[in-house]
Amino acid sequence: MRVAILVIILILAAALGFLFWPRGREEAPVEQATTAQGPEVTSVAPATALPRFDIVRVSRGGFAVVAGTGAPGGTVELLANGEVLATETIGADGAWAINVDTPLDAGPVELTLRQSGEAGTAPITSEETVVIYVPETPEDAPVVLRTTPGGATEVLQRATDPATGLGPLAVETIDYDEGGNVIFAGRASAGSAVQVLLNGRPIASATTADENGRWELPAEVRPGRYTLRVVQFGEDGSAAYVVEVPFERAGYEDVEMTDGGVVVQPGNSLWLISRTVYGEGRQYTVIYEANASQIRDPDLIYPGQVFRVPDQR
Secondary structure (H helix, E strand, O other), rough: OOHHHHHHHHHHHHHHHHHHOOOOHHHHHHHHHHHHHHHHHHHHOOOOOOEEEEEEEEEEOOEEEEEEOOOOOOEEEEOOOEEEEEEOOOOOOOOOEEEEEOOOOOOEEEEEEEEEEEOOOEEOOOOOOEEEEOOOOOOOOOOOEOOOOOOEEEEEEOOOOOOOOOOOOOEEEEEEEOOOOEEEEEEEOOOEEEEEEOOOOOOOOEEEOOOEEEEEEEOOOOEEEEEEEEEEEOOOOOEHHHHHEEEEEOHHHHHOOOOOOOOEEEEEOOOEEEEEEEEEEEEEEEEOOHHHHEEEHHHHHOOOOOOOOOOOO
């Protein structure tokens, strides 16, 4: 009997030893394989700053000064209509500046940036595009715009000097695409509320001018002719300034097209620019000149105006 009990105890001990005996040597290869795969899963390449434009100035003769930012230590190429115009090394502070020695050709010019870093890395192209219209004669001044896909166009330099004594409110640009998306933009007193109306009806809630006095408001607008009214409100909620301009949301079939690039149609009080944006289709920008024809008395009611797209020159 004692022998039988002893045999049972030995069998149980052997079974328990089998179950709880350490197996580190058997599992070690699995742990090593997991460790070897770790860097492939967790390694992330450092983010690189996109090149961008900060300053673009163009003289009447077509000479340009361009400055901006990018990844410190990299190289930035300035491209005009896809061709390299100049190259500059980006400083340790991320800033760069280029003086273009060769005058830009008369007509529309698209400037983009291409940034290169360490060897083996792919170049990075700027999201921003600067559109320049260089006049045929030096008596006229160039127009310089900064654009981003799906964003409002900013006027960096206009063909005429800003009018004086007209108040802080103005309509500067209207951007729209073939899908009906429209962005109205301009300037007003910093921090003031701005309301945009088409044919007397608000297109959206009021927006607020930023610290630089810039305001913009997106909307969906069908093709047609409109009277665009913009109101800046005072602290008491009353209309402090009102401007009104004609606006035609033309269909893309109404605007003269070319095979590619940018089309600029200069006019007396406004300009129309149409361009092809990669991945975005055809986009259009209407630029209004700052002049007295925009100013309206907030207390007066007046008839609308009819706008026709200016003929291309």
